Amino acid sequence: MNLAGQLxxxxxxxxxxxxxxxxxQAEEANDYPTAARAEYxxxxxxxNGESRxxxxxxxxxxxxxxxxxxxxxxxxxxxxxxxxxxxxxLGVQFRTSEQANSAVTDLRRAQAEAExxxx
Numbered sequence: 001m002n003l004a005g006q007l008x009x010x011x012x013x014x015x016x017x018x019x020x021x022x023x024x025q026a027e028e029a030n031d032y033p034t035a036a037r038a039e040y041x042x043x044x045x046x047x048n049g050e051s052r053x054x055x056x057x058x059x060x061x062x063x064x065x066x067x068x069x070x071x072x073x074x075x076x077x078x079x080x081x082x083x084x085x086x087x088x089x090l091g092v093q094f095r096t097s098e099q100a101n102s103a104v105t106d107l108r109r110a111q112a113e114a115e116x117x118x119x
Contacts, residue, residue, distance in 0.1 A: 031071045037062050048119075060118035061111070068110035076100065077107035 044058035065074070080100030084091055094100050 032062070032066045032074070033071070036071065036074070037066070040065070057118045061114040064114035064117050065107070065110045068113060069106050073103050073106055076103040080104050081107075 040062040041055070041058040044061055045054045048054045048058065069077070076099070080094050080097065080103055083094040084100070086094070
């Protein structure tokens with residue numbers, strides 16, 4: 001068997017490995033459910049105008065946020081923001097939680113980056 005014949009299985013194995021790695025990376029970058037992305041874009045458009053340009057900017061924004069913050073971290077931040085508005089002891093727990101504040105800070109940084117890239 002010549003050198004080309006010997007390398008063919010190795011090249012094929014590397015191609016399969018690369019395709020698998022790229023698929024895994026794409027899946028990680030797209031771990032936000034469609035409904036969560038749509039909800040973000042809807043809220044963003046309400047704040048930035050209901051135009052074609054706003055759709056594109058807000059869609060870009062959620063893509064940037066999703067590339068920086070995992071969906072799990074995003075849910076934590078959104079929950080903390082929502083629950084921190086509740087009056088009483090329950091709201092205080094979310095306003096003073098280090099984990100919640102850290103997640104909110106991460107989300108705000110991602111949104112700031114999205115603002116720079118998309119708007």
